[in-house]
Amino acid sequence: MRIGILGCGRIGRVHAGSVLALPDTRLVAVADAIHESARALADETGSDARTAEEIVSADDIDAVVIATPTTTHYDLIHALASAGKAIFCEKPIDMSAARIRECIDAVNRANIPFMTGFNRRFDPNFARLQRLISEGEIGNVEIVTILSRDPSPPPHDYVRTSGGLFRDMMIHDFDMARFLLGEEPDMIHAVGSALVDPEVARLGDVDTAAVTLTTPSGRICQISNSRRATYGYDQRIEVHGAKGLLRAGNVHQNTVELATRAGYQSAPAKEFFLERYEAAYRNELESFISSVRTVTQPVPSIHDGLKAQLIADAATESWKTGRSVQI
Amino acid sequence: MRIGILGCGRIGRVHAGSVLALPDTRLVAVADAIHESARALADETGSDARTAEEIVSADDIDAVVIATPTTTHYDLIHALASAGKAIFCEKPIDMSAARIRECIDAVNRANIPFMTGFNRRFDPNFARLQRLISEGEIGNVEIVTILSRDPSPPPHDYVRTSGGLFRDMMIHDFDMARFLLGEEPDMIHAVGSALVDPEVARLGDVDTAAVTLTTPSGRICQISNSRRATYGYDQRIEVHGAKGLLRAGNVHQNTVELATRAGYQSAPAKEFFLERYEAAYRNELESFISSVRTVTQPVPSIHDGLKAQLIADAATESWKTGRSVQI
Amino acid sequence: MRIGILGCGRIGRVHAGSVLALPDTRLVAVADAIHESARALADETGSDARTAEEIVSADDIDAVVIATPTTTHYDLIHALASAGKAIFCEKPIDMSAARIRECIDAVNRANIPFMTGFNRRFDPNFARLQRLISEGEIGNVEIVTILSRDPSPPPHDYVRTSGGLFRDMMIHDFDMARFLLGEEPDMIHAVGSALVDPEVARLGDVDTAAVTLTTPSGRICQISNSRRATYGYDQRIEVHGAKGLLRAGNVHQNTVELATRAGYQSAPAKEFFLERYEAAYRNELESFISSVRTVTQPVPSIHDGLKAQLIADAATESWKTGRSVQI
Amino acid sequence: MRIGILGCGRIGRVHAGSVLALPDTRLVAVADAIHESARALADETGSDARTAEEIVSADDIDAVVIATPTTTHYDLIHALASAGKAIFCEKPIDMSAARIRECIDAVNRANIPFMTGFNRRFDPNFARLQRLISEGEIGNVEIVTILSRDPSPPPHDYVRTSGGLFRDMMIHDFDMARFLLGEEPDMIHAVGSALVDPEVARLGDVDTAAVTLTTPSGRICQISNSRRATYGYDQRIEVHGAKGLLRAGNVHQNTVELATRAGYQSAPAKEFFLERYEAAYRNELESFISSVRTVTQPVPSIHDGLKAQLIADAATESWKTGRSVQI
Structure with missing residues (x-):
């Protein structure tokens, strides 16, 4: 399984660590609005620092972890769904229930796996x-x-x-x-x-x-x-x-x-x-x-x-x- | 302190035990609608078995514990207040707030000590x-x-x-x-x-x-x-x-x-x-x-x-x- | 069961309380080297204050609690055994194992019940x-x-x-x-x-x-x-x-x-x-x-x-x- | 800090994991009597599989973890001390106190850091x-x-x-x-x-x-x-x-x-x-x-x-x- 991570803040770094520890799973690339953050995490984990767009469209990535600010989730989910990537998205998916419903439509159309990050x-x-x-x-x-x-x-x-x-x-x-x-x-x-x-x-x-x-x-x-x-x-x-x-x-x-x-x-x-x-x-x-x-x-869905x-x-x-x- | 107990059921018996264990306090008499219950408790505790009326009007009793069914509280409180006895009354005082207010009036008029039995x-x-x-x-x-x-x-x-x-x-x-x-x-x-x-x-x-x-x-x-x-x-x-x-x-x-x-x-x-x-x-x-x-x-009042x-x-x-x- | 207590100190008083709380058991008399102690406990418990000798030889006492200083146990056990009383004796029975063995002989000869007070x-x-x-x-x-x-x-x-x-x-x-x-x-x-x-x-x-x-x-x-x-x-x-x-x-x-x-x-x-x-x-x-x-x-024996x-x-x-x- | 590990059993693998997690510390090489064990751990950790002798004499290793059977400790400690390597040795150092004393001499002569692995x-x-x-x-x-x-x-x-x-x-x-x-x-x-x-x-x-x-x-x-x-x-x-x-x-x-x-x-x-x-x-x-x-x-020494x-x-x-x- 080849993973990309969007967002290299506190939570993104936690997920990076989890990916590294899993067998048969590879952290391929990470992205962050602040490129230095992506660069630093990429260096520590032996992965690439890319842009979010590059990760969305990457051929060498199967599943993507969204750990960016909530306001960006909606667009990323739509883009990743179109690209056919499996999505793990940190909670909340969006502040608006109506927009979450639109994300559900996008995920359903693309028929991709989607997990909401209710870690507890x-x-x-x-x-x-x-x-x-x-x-x-x-x-x-x-x-x-x-x-x-x-x-x-x-x-x-x-x-x-x-x-x-x-x-x-x-x-x-x-x-x-x-x-x-x-x-x-x-x-x-x-x-x-x-x-x-x-x-x-x-x-x-x-x-x-x-x-x-x-x-x-x-x-x-x-x-x-x-x-x-x-x-x-x-x-x-x-x-x-x-x-x-x-x-x-x-x-x-x-x-x-x-x-x-x-x-x-x-x-x-x-x-x-x-x-x-x-x-x-x-x-x-x-x-x-x-x-x-x-x-x-995946559950929670x-x-x-x-x-x-x-x-x-x-x-x-x-x-x-x-x-x-x-x- | 000379005590009378009205009601010789489970709770009345507990209070009788408490009275016996207190220094300078004497259990003078007990009463119960079922006279045999009063008789039995009186024998065990070395006190008199009397009627409720006798306890209300007794000269040798300073304070009375009401441990009878709730429906009897109202009348007993009024009678005991008139007789100037200190009252300990099991909760609830009455099922009706209006009637409790009338009990408050009676207690206030008589200016007697009154404790509500919230034991916790x-x-x-x-x-x-x-x-x-x-x-x-x-x-x-x-x-x-x-x-x-x-x-x-x-x-x-x-x-x-x-x-x-x-x-x-x-x-x-x-x-x-x-x-x-x-x-x-x-x-x-x-x-x-x-x-x-x-x-x-x-x-x-x-x-x-x-x-x-x-x-x-x-x-x-x-x-x-x-x-x-x-x-x-x-x-x-x-x-x-x-x-x-x-x-x-x-x-x-x-x-x-x-x-x-x-x-x-x-x-x-x-x-x-x-x-x-x-x-x-x-x-x-x-x-x-x-x-x-x-x-x-007394508190709770x-x-x-x-x-x-x-x-x-x-x-x-x-x-x-x-x-x-x-x- | 009619009980006598020898020794009205802290432990003797505890045993007096236990006797009072037991059904069909009566505290008949108490004794203490300091007669005022016996007097006080007798008054509180509605029992007689007697001498130890009187308790040993009493006709109206079936069992005796020994709660006196250890040095007195040996003689009391022998006297009570001769008198055929059941004995409850506070630990230690005696400081000398040889003397405890003599007590065992006396108890065996008299064939009386004997409990050693290992309360734990x-x-x-x-x-x-x-x-x-x-x-x-x-x-x-x-x-x-x-x-x-x-x-x-x-x-x-x-x-x-x-x-x-x-x-x-x-x-x-x-x-x-x-x-x-x-x-x-x-x-x-x-x-x-x-x-x-x-x-x-x-x-x-x-x-x-x-x-x-x-x-x-x-x-x-x-x-x-x-x-x-x-x-x-x-x-x-x-x-x-x-x-x-x-x-x-x-x-x-x-x-x-x-x-x-x-x-x-x-x-x-x-x-x-x-x-x-x-x-x-x-x-x-x-x-x-x-x-x-x-x-x-009784056990412990x-x-x-x-x-x-x-x-x-x-x-x-x-x-x-x-x-x-x-x- | 460049580390070598001798012994790739259960404990050796634990120490390998610890080394990987430490900042500014690199696991350079591992060795095991069963070379496949060394090979496997080396692959997982991105380190070299070498012989124990190669690790003892390596120029690119500063400190060595001894996690081999107890009977091998004595020789390894002497060799590593001669080579001037810092030593972490699993307990017990040796089954014989006399031989541990000889190890102490070797360590003292070489003036190297030595820790005994009392993990608790x-x-x-x-x-x-x-x-x-x-x-x-x-x-x-x-x-x-x-x-x-x-x-x-x-x-x-x-x-x-x-x-x-x-x-x-x-x-x-x-x-x-x-x-x-x-x-x-x-x-x-x-x-x-x-x-x-x-x-x-x-x-x-x-x-x-x-x-x-x-x-x-x-x-x-x-x-x-x-x-x-x-x-x-x-x-x-x-x-x-x-x-x-x-x-x-x-x-x-x-x-x-x-x-x-x-x-x-x-x-x-x-x-x-x-x-x-x-x-x-x-x-x-x-x-x-x-x-x-x-x-x-280091302590424990x-x-x-x-x-x-x-x-x-x-x-x-x-x-x-x-x-x-x-x-």
């Missing part, structure tokens, strides 16, 4: 949790609880253009809810406030939020997000079912415990998302390449990308109107 | 959690998460008359939310379904439910309830604040861990609420008696009883209408 | 651990590890007369080793030092010690003791077997966890032995009385008391000589 | 534990407890030539004891038995063993080993000090917990030593190369290799004679 499905803990559910360990799912807090808030510039917390942060949890509920949620209720940084309210966003999703059969999912957690990257999920409870706890920095007069003290959760989800990123790309190789449709976006849109509307919204 | 505030874990919040350990409270699942559903007869899950079960969590949020919640959104037992839907109730509360300053509380938990009585609370996270986990049956090929296995949570909250019941009555003795108003009931009413309305409701 | 066997956690072993959950026992640390060292006066750490503190662990190994240990090796308090060395004792026991079939038990633990009363046991591992962890003060930049902090272990072993003391006396009632020999003492003697010799000692 | 010092958990000790978090060290159990016993062939459990397995724990005690142990007492596999006894070895080490000032270390653990690779260390307790727990396969009627079940410990100590192997080689680069003596071997010899003697042995 590939976290070994969350993947195992889902597998145990699907194996019936806890019976029917009844309540899903997702607690997600980032170590620290993003810069104001990011907040201005991200589409808001529900679209840039909680979207991961919406995908996880769909992954675990075993049924599509059809109603959503959202609340939010700016408790970490009042400036966020002036920018029209929230930094603390909670959502309730329900499904037609009455399953419930509660999600809460905060842009700040002093104790590391807090990523916990639990699923209450008819026969038991499954939960995946945080990944901590180490196993050392100190016991003193003050009590028992153990390490904070891992802080940096690339470290926390290191295995998830690796497994995700492996799954994509394996799907392309075996000509099966482009439809999964659309559905999470639709939930994020509905969450934003619910937060703004104070009303429950049909998804 | 006196659980050593939850009490400590609240104390650490009030000492500023996690800064401003931002998100409260309450997970509460009963070991097994109540009989259908109970469901028919209990006022519904939000009033008979989640009311404890509403009181806990008020206890921990540091601000009165003013909006509520509730969802619910009958997933444990479809018959519950036909009885007009739910057995699985989730609520979001918000406060004027934007603090958020998420609560979820289930009438069934295979792994014991599941009672967990966590509070996310500006400077950190506090959580109180379950109380397990023992500390033994078995590690085998299948992994590490530890004990279920304690199952029975009287065992799980043993210390809470003891501490609660001790706090009541100490307040009466020092002539300070009769107003706390009313406020939790009002939230439960609003939750019920929100669940039925699908709309957020102002409290 | 009745701790719900350790009892469960042993039950799981005997049910075969981990197959044959191979390695037992016992970690035992007291919250703080005893006064020098106690050290002078206690017989030394191996006899006054580790003796509990020797009994636990016998309880769990499933085979009598026949060799011991001990080391010790005075690291907590150098004065202890001048008093001829140690405050930090470690022992290895082996059994004829090659099972191994490692024990370590310290007279000081800043983080509470540290009492942990684990048993490694052919099919798995069992361990019983500490009992903590509460379940509250605080997560901040510094990590996750939870409560110290319970500090006070009467609180840590509250259930053990209660269960122990219940077991004694149940044995007396059903005319079965007087022989268990002797055997632990013999191991403690051997440990002391091994520590002093630096050689392994046959038990 | 570089495990992030154990390294952090040691750092916290050295920063005074628990005051003076008093009792070190090391519990080490392999997932499954080695083949009989290995047992025949390994030098015995104390030399091939517990040697890691002896190095860890020296790493943590803060003082050289001077006395040892060892016991052992063949409980996992009786055949091991016929081969003159044990599969279950326990050791007590003491230091001149009275610090104590207890170690126990088993060749079998059903629940994963069990590697736990705890250190009791004057001011508190430090412990490093196992590394588990995932964070998922399943709660059902049977209790709470979580994942076994990681099974495979290369996975369990993945970070340790990486950090170890990074430390070696950093020492060579900065011309500081060749003397650390000798000292652990001397303790293993003393343990073996103590086990055979039943006597405590001076180290």
Whole structure:
């Protein structure tokens, strides 16, 4: 399998590392709007630095990883689909559901494999949790609880253009809810406030939020997000079912415990998302390449990308109107 | 301090035990609609078996514990208030907020001490959690998460008359939310379904439910309830604040861990609420008696009883209408 | 069952509480060298204050709890045996194995029930651990590890007369080793030092010690003791077997966890032995009385008391000589 | 830094991976008695397949990793020392302390950097534990407890030539004891038995063993080993000090917990030593190369290799004679 990577920022570099580690897979070329970034990554990985256009039209590349800014995804997906390349695209596919639908059309017409980069499905803990559910360990799912807090808030510039917390942060949890509920949620209720940084309210966003999703059969999912957690990257999920409870706890920095007069003290959760989800990123790309190789449709698909976006849109509307919204 | 107990069922007996264990406190008399129950408890505790009326009018009793069925509370509170007795009343005070307001008037007119039996505030874990919040350990409270699942559903007869899950079960969590949020919640959104037992839907109730509360300053509380938990009585609370996270986990049956090929296995949570909250019941009555003795108003007060009931009413309305409701 | 208690100190009072809580059991009388102590406990418990002699010869007492200083045990056991009373005796029975053997003769001649107060066997956690072993959950026992640390060292006066750490503190662990190994240990090796308090060395004792026991079939038990633990009363046991591992962890003060930049902090272990072993003391006396009632020999027996003492003697010799000692 | 690797088995391949991941470090050549193994690793890593002799005398290699069978170490160390190469040597350096001393002479004469591959010092958990000790978090060290159990016993062939459990397995724990005690142990007492596999006894070895080490000032270390653990690779260390307790727990396969009627079940410990100590192997080689680069003596040094071997010899003697042995 011959791979090209578009975008040589933090995420692009992670995917490059994953490609290098996979057997029978070759990183052929990388591209970036800043050519020096592409040059540097190409040198480190023994690949070519090319332009995005060259990668789109290359004969020696089978599959392309899109790790560029969201605004560029739409055009790249159309071009790559026309060129018949398999596509791995970082989330979100686009900020507009209508435009994602156009991407779906392009992908369908070209009949190419497409994976949306919801990496958390590939976290070994969350993947195992889902597998145990699907194996019936806890019976029917009844309540899903997702607690997600980032170590620290993003810069104001990011907040201005991200589409808001529900679209840039909680979207991961919406995908996880769909992954675990075993049924599509059809109603959503959202609340939010700016408790970490009042400036966020002036920018029209929230930094603390909670959502309730329900499904037609009455399953419930509660999600809460905060842009700040002093104790590391807090990523916990639990699923209450008819026969038991499954939960995946945080990944901590180490196993050392100190016991003193003050009590028992153990390490904070891992802080940096690339470290926390290191295995998830690796497994995700492996799954994509394996799907392309075996000509099966990758999961999460482009439809999964659309559905999470639709939930994020509905969450934003619910937060703004104070009303429950049909998804 | 000379105590009378009205109601010699499960809870009345627990309170009798607490009275016996307290120094300088004497259990004078007990009463029950079934006189044999009163007789039996009186014999075990070395107290008198009397009628409720005799206890209300007794000269040798300073304070009375009401542990009778909810429908009798209203009349007993009025009679005891007229008689000038200090009152400890099991929750809920009454199913109707209007009638609770009338009880408040009676208590105010009589100027007597009154405690509402929200025992969980006196659980050593939850009490400590609240104390650490009030000492500023996690800064401003931002998100409260309450997970509460009963070991097994109540009989259908109970469901028919209990006022519904939000009033008979989640009311404890509403009181806990008020206890921990540091601000009165003013909006509520509730969802619910009958997933444990479809018959519950036909009885007009739910057995699985989730609520979001918000406060004027934007603090958020998420609560979820289930009438069934295979792994014991599941009672967990966590509070996310500006400077950190506090959580109180379950109380397990023992500390033994078995590690085998299948992994590490530890004990279920304690199952029975009287065992799980043993210390809470003891501490609660001790706090009541100490307040009466020092002539300070007991907490949780009769107003706390009313406020939790009002939230439960609003939750019920929100669940039925699908709309957020102002409290 | 009619009970008398000899010794109204800390432990005597605990046993009085246990007797009061047991059904069909009556605390008839208590005695203490300091008559006011007996008087006070008698008043609190509604029993008589008598002399030890009166209790020994009383017609209205079936079983007696010996909770007096160790030096008095020998005479009391002989007197009570002659009087045909069932005996519960706090450990150690006596500081001299030869004198314990004489007590055994007296008990055998009188054919009375006798329990040695090794309360830890009745701790719900350790009892469960042993039950799981005997049910075969981990197959044959191979390695037992016992970690035992007291919250703080005893006064020098106690050290002078206690017989030394191996006899006054580790003796509990020797009994636990016998309880769990499933085979009598026949060799011991001990080391010790005075690291907590150098004065202890001048008093001829140690405050930090470690022992290895082996059994004829090659099972191994490692024990370590310290007279000081800043983080509470540290009492942990684990048993490694052919099919798995069992361990019983500490009992903590509460379940509250605080997560901040510094990590996750939870409560110290319970500090006070009467609180840590509250259930053990209660269960122990219940077991004694149940044995007396059903005319079965109580366990741990007087022989268990002797055997632990013999191991403690051997440990002391091994520590002093630096050689392994046959038990 | 230009690296050569001798031995392309499991461990040699791990070190090759570590070299590839290090910046400014190049894997120049690999060698193996089975040339195809060298060929295969060379191809995967873009390095040369050479003979050991060629690597010893190569001009384009600065440092060499010895990952060949123990019996070859002596000659290779002498040859590499003569050639002035920096040496990283897997433990044990040699089965004979006398021959290790000759290696020390050769290394001293050549004045080359030499690291002994006690990888566990570089495990992030154990390294952090040691750092916290050295920063005074628990005051003076008093009792070190090391519990080490392999997932499954080695083949009989290995047992025949390994030098015995104390030399091939517990040697890691002896190095860890020296790493943590803060003082050289001077006395040892060892016991052992063949409980996992009786055949091991016929081969003159044990599969279950326990050791007590003491230091001149009275610090104590207890170690126990088993060749079998059903629940994963069990590697736990705890250190009791004057001011508190430090412990490093196992590394588990995932964070998922399943709660059902049977209790709470979580994942076994990681099974495979290369996975369990993945970070340790990486950090170890990074430390070696950093020492060579900065011309500081690597730690653990060749003397650390000798000292652990001397303790293993003393343990073996103590086990055979039943006597405590001076180290």
